[in-house]
Amino acid sequence: MTTDPHPWAAEIDSLHAQIWTRLTRGVHDRRAPARHPTLATVDATGRPQARTVVLRGADAAAGTLSLYTDRHSAKVAELRANPLAALHVWDAAAHLQIRIEAEVAIETGPGVADVWASVPEPSRYAYSSTATPGRPIPEALAYTKTPDPAAFARLRLTVSAIDALHLGRAHHRRARFERADGWAGQWLVP
Amino acid sequence: MTTDPHPWAAEIDSLHAQIWTRLTRGVHDRRAPARHPTLATVDATGRPQARTVVLRGADAAAGTLSLYTDRHSAKVAELRANPLAALHVWDAAAHLQIRIEAEVAIETGPGVADVWASVPEPSRYAYSSTATPGRPIPEALAYTKTPDPAAFARLRLTVSAIDALHLGRAHHRRARFERADGWAGQWLVP
Numbered sequence: 001m002t003t004d005p006h007p008w009a010a011e012i013d014s015l016h017a018q019i020w021t022r023l024t025r026g027v028h029d030r031r032a033p034a035r036h037p038t039l040a041t042v043d044a045t046g047r048p049q050a051r052t053v054v055l056r057g058a059d060a061a062a063g064t065l066s067l068y069t070d071r072h073s074a075k076v077a078e079l080r081a082n083p084l085a086a087l088h089v090w091d092a093a094a095h096l097q098i099r100i101e102a103e104v105a106i107e108t109g110p111g112v113a114d115v116w117a118s119v120p121e122p123s124r125y126a127y128s129s130t131a132t133p134g135r136p137i138p139e140a141l142a143y144t145k146t147p148d149p150a151a152f153a154r155l156r157l158t159v160s161a162i163d164a165l166h167l168g169r170a171h172h173r174r175a176r177f178e179r180a181d182g183w184a185g186q187w188l189v190p
Numbered sequence: 191m192t193t194d195p196h197p198w199a200a201e202i203d204s205l206h207a208q209i210w211t212r213l214t215r216g217v218h219d220r221r222a223p224a225r226h227p228t229l230a231t232v233d234a235t236g237r238p239q240a241r242t243v244v245l246r247g248a249d250a251a252a253g254t255l256s257l258y259t260d261r262h263s264a265k266v267a268e269l270r271a272n273p274l275a276a277l278h279v280w281d282a283a284a285h286l287q288i289r290i291e292a293e294v295a296i297e298t299g300p301g302v303a304d305v306w307a308s309v310p311e312p313s314r315y316a317y318s319s320t321a322t323p324g325r326p327i328p329e330a331l332a333y334t335k336t337p338d339p340a341a342f343a344r345l346r347l348t349v350s351a352i353d354a355l356h357l358g359r360a361h362h363r364r365a366r367f368e369r370a371d372g373w374a375g376q377w378l379v380p
Contacts, residue, residue: 010330038278040230040238048230048238050278052287088228088240097242131379133364140200140363143379173330174323189321189333 006094009166009173012185016177019098019164020060022091027058033091034058034098039067040086041078049078050088056154063159063179065100068119071108071153072132079104079155087157097165102157109150116149127152165190196284199356199363202375206367209288209354210250212281217248223281224288229257230276231268239268240278246344253349253369255290258309261298261343262322269294269345277347287355292347299340306339317342355380 008014026034040050057066065087069076079085087100119127124147131143162177172190177183198204216224230240247256255277259266269275277290309317314337321333352367362380367373 012330036280038228038230038240038280040228040240040276042232042236042238045274046232046236046272047274047291048232048240048276049289050228050230050238050240050276051289052278052280082236084235084237086230086238086240088242090226090228090242099239099241101237133379135379137377137379140202140365140377141361142377171331175330187327187330187332189323189325189327 004168006096006166006168009096009168012175012187015164015166015173015175016162016183016185018094018096019162019177020058022089022094022096022098023055023058023065024060026055026089033093034089037100038088039075040088041075042082042084043074043078044081049074051075053087063183065102065157065159067155067157068115068127069153069155070127070133070151071106072129072151074134076106076153076155079106085157095167097167099163099165100157100159101161101163102159105156105158107154107156108152112152112154113149115154116152119152121147163188194358196286196356196358199286199358202365202377205354205356205363205365206352206373206375208284208286209352209367210248212279212284212286212288213245213248213255214250216245216279223283224279227290228278229265230278231265232272232274233264233268234271239264241265243277253373255292255347255349257345257347258305258317259343259345260317260323260341261296262319262341264324266296266343266345269296275347285357287357289353289355290347290349291351291353292349295346295348297344297346298342302342302344303339305344306342309342311337314342353378 008018025032039053089098125145128145129148129151130146165174174188174190198208215222229243279288315335318335319338319341320336355364364378364380
């Protein structure tokens with residue numbers, strides 16, 4: 001008899017709880033898979049765009065997540081035009097895919113001054129007004145970044161739905177959770 | 191003096207070559223990061239959707255990639271309506287993010303019979319006409335999958351652009367490569 005390494009996948013409530021356990025671990029553990037999710041947005045031409053981000057906050061009770069970014073980045077322009085986003089995590093050790101649908105609010109300026117104050121000095125170079133991300137340059141290192149609180153943005157994701165897929169040894173399980181029904185959960189064909 | 195572990199990141203041609211080396215490795219090595227990229231599409235409501243896929247083919251000379259999927263999956267419906275997709279790879283060992291923009295063709299039926307013939311028997315259960323992926327079911331395991339060649343689809347991605355970001359020890363480098371200019375490459379501010 002083999003022991004199921006992921007007993008939480010068998011019940012819909014424990015599966016939902018495990019999703020938030022993994023997301024929260026991503027905020028606090030630099031080595032956790034949920035530390036570096038993929039954020040997908042839609043650009044002005046109707047094309048999807050996807051990039052790695054760093055998960056900075058997770059609130060299971062509120063169903064919200066947060067990220068930091070340079071407000072001059074393409075993703076911010078895309079989210080201003082279309083605030084619907086997807087956040088994707090593949091947790092190989094848990095055999096768990098987490099697909100999140102969310103609406104994103106962009107927070108800048110005095111409202112996030114306390115967040116900026118908590119950003120470690122070396123990390124502040126990611127938020128700059130002297131070198132716009134994505135601008136063409138003649139040489140690879142022909143740019144200088146100067147930390148600027150005015151360039152800092154927090155993205156607040158209000159989760160509307162989560163699609164979870166667990167790849168078990170013998171069977172796969174998939175469920176969808178929606179804010180609209182209090183995250184009750186519904187099993188789906190994987 | 192420390193040796194740069196990724197000398198290929200310094201020149202635009204070697205960076206481009208490295209991208210395709212990593213993608214090709216994903217096709218042949220189950221442990222390579224490019225084995226499991228994230229595919230982003232746009233759904234009928236204009237929302238991005240992202241999910242893990244398995245990279246099945248990479249042709250550097252043609253600039254094409256391929257994936258397999260169940261033709262009844264949501265991603266196929268989304269790609270029929272909007273064939274523009276993004277494919278994302280984060281290769282942690284290489285400190286390299288690969289962001290691919292592509293147009294996707296959906297191939298089914300007799301034209302992919304030879305591909306179906308090459309799919310190992312146990313893997314064929316992923317392509318079924320008896321249980322549509324995403325359909326609600328009363329219990330987690332209330333589904334049966336029966337392999338069906340008519341459910342098999344190959345997605346052919348014709349790459350139009352690649353955005354690559356290398357995170358070096360001291361400096362980051364970012365470049366964009368486009369089919370339109372023969373993949374010449376352009377450095378960008380990271």
